[in-house]
Amino acid sequence: MVSVLPIRVPGLVTVVLGVALSLLGGSAASGEPGDPLPVGVWPLRPTPEVVADFDPPADPYGPGHRGVDLAGSVGQPVRSALPGRVLYAGPLAGRGVVVVGHGPTRTTYEPVAAQVGVGDAVAAGDRLGSLQLPRSHCFPRACLHWGWIEGETYLDPLLLVGGGPVRLLPLWSHSPAVTPARPTAVGWAAGPGGEAIDPGP
Structure with a gap:
């Protein structure tokens, strides 16, 4: 079972992104505890370096990192981590964003020049677009900010590819x-x- 925290990011970008994502029909998961995690693929090939890990905040309004940043190069193909349907593809708060719905969850990719349109069905590994440099979290380097969301709760996308933190009890x-x-x-x-x-x- 995945432990999650509700998360909000302060600022105009978050308000715009939050409103847009809520309009895309995100809903709470209906899975039972213990359901297996979906198995996905890396959105960049070959397997990229993770330059910033998922770092959920201690409280809903606290600082943190609501996804992971993957090192890449400008123009590199960005691929869907899971099969699904494109919910959003275009500019959002000054950067290119693609959102793919997967039933109760959705994955987000930015900054991306989209090559898909809303409603397109995609398989895991299908190309969504190309990595851009403007508004990169790693500027002046290019990197992909990859997120995984259930309802309004952000999850660690590395769990889709067998990664993510291992938490051991004392x-x-x-x-x-x-x-x-x-x-x-x-x-x-x-x-x-x-x-x-x-x-x-």
Whole structure:
């Protein structure tokens, strides 16, 4: 199961993007807990360098990174990560954006010069357009900002390609509390009350 946070980005770009995406019919997922994640493909080939990871904020209005940035080159083909239907293709807040719907989720790609139109069906790996430089998150380098959204909640798109963060629980979260012994001399340790304990042979 994917852990997600509702996310908003301050500023005019976010307001415009949020309104546009809500008009595109995003809806909450209807999947059951434990449903397998969809298997997607990288939107750039060959497998690109991830130059900025998904970094959800601590609260809905806090700073963070609501997608991942993938290193690329100007004019490089940008491909759909999953099969779906194009919901938006064109300029948005000064940059080219393509949004592809996949049932309860949608993926976003920017900055992209679109070569698809609204309503086009695409397969995983189909070309959506070409990577642009203007408004790149990595300027003066070109990079693709790739997002994955469920309703109004941003997800880590690297999960679609077998990536994303691995979250391990601390060892002590499932073990009884133990006070570690402190060495006081060779072969001796101090117990919880400070008394000397002989660990034996």
